[in-house]
Structure formats: C-alpha cells, structure tokens
C-alpha cells in the first residue's frame with residue numbers, strides 16, 4: 406500500500422483524535438517499518454490493518470465507522486491535491502467513473518506498484534447509479550467514505566446503499582447512489 410495512505414491516515418488520527426493517539430496506535434501496532442512513513446514509499450497492507458484495528462481499540466469507535474471517516478477525509482485531501490480531476494465535472498455521477506477509467510490509471514503510471522481496486526460504474530434507467538467495488542483488500546467502508554466525500558464536493562444529496570457479495574477474502578460490494 407502506498408505511503409500516502411499511511412501519512413494521510415495518521416494526519417486524520419491527529420486531527421480527529423490527538424497526537425498522543427497517533428503515538429499510542431503506532432506503539433501498540435508495532436509495525437515492522439517502525440511507523441515512519443513517506444508518501445512515496447510502499448508498505449505492507451497488514452501495517453494499515455493493524456493501525457486501524459489499534460485505533461478502533463483505543464478510541465472505542467468501530468472499524469466500519471473509522472474507515473468511512475478516513476475515506477471521507479481522503480476525498481477532501483485528493484480534492485486539495487488534485488483539483489483538476491474534480492473541476493472538469495459538475496456531478497458525482499460523471500466524476501466517479503473517471504476514477505477507474507482515468508485517475509487510477511494515472512496513479513498506476515506514476516506508481517507501478519500501486520494496489521488498486523476495480524470499480525465498475527453504471528447509470529441505470531431509473532436514475533440509480535451503481536458502483537461495483539472489487540478488491541483483495543477489505544476496504545469497502547473506505548470506498549464508501551470516499552464516495553460520500555465526493556458527493557459532498559459536488560453538493561449532491563445522495564443516499565448510498567450497498568449489497569455485499571464478498572467471499573473468501575475477495576471484497577465485492579455494489580453501492581447504489583440515489584439522488585434525494
């Protein structure tokens with residue numbers, strides 16, 4: 406997993422909880438890398454899994470909620486770091502397909518070792534929009550937070566529902582976005 410995910414995660418923990426919480430979870434998780442991450446480095450996903458688990462244990466907040474909060478935070482950070490990707494569109498329904506078709510393709514060009522999910526989008530005849538998230542990592546809640554952060558960026562009110570078809574460590578979740 407790319408270091409930017411770790412550096413942003415620890416920033417979010419400091420903002421939403423405290424600098425002490427950052428120290429505590431690194432101490433408890435005791436990651437092999439030592440917990441000093443650089444944005445362009447690459448680290449084992451297991452380190453992220455243990456940091457998030459320790460954060461949940463330390464704060465008493467459940468893992469799904471923490472991952473959604475992190476995804477929402479990440480959407481804001483991506484908007485700040487790469488505004489051009491967002492500014493070209495006026496609706497989250499036009500933007501989201503470009504993550505798979507363009508943004509993550511650019512990410513892979515920059516970082517050939519990036520571990521990216523597959524996200525297939527479809528606009529249904531009844532106006533519902535579906536995003537099918539598939540990954541070897543259990544990050545559907547993180548994806549949901551990202552989606553919700555992007556909807557807020559475009560000031561669109563949507564409900565997000567999901568059907569979980571994951572099995573045997575392969576995450577497969579279909580999100581449905583509906584305008585309210």
Ligand code: HEM
Pocket residue numbers: 406407408409410483484487490501504508509512518519520521522540541542544547548551552555
């Ligand atoms: C400008 C916008 C975006 C950029 C620059 C970006 C970039 C990245 C990068 C660098 C990673 C880490 C890859 C790794 O750890 O090896 C990543 C992972 C991920 N991205 Fe994006 N991303 C963007 C938008 C989005 C959006 C809007 C979504 C969701 C709809 C999304 C979903 C994910 C997920 C879920 C992962 C975690 C890996 C996994 O689930 O397997 N990304 N992205």
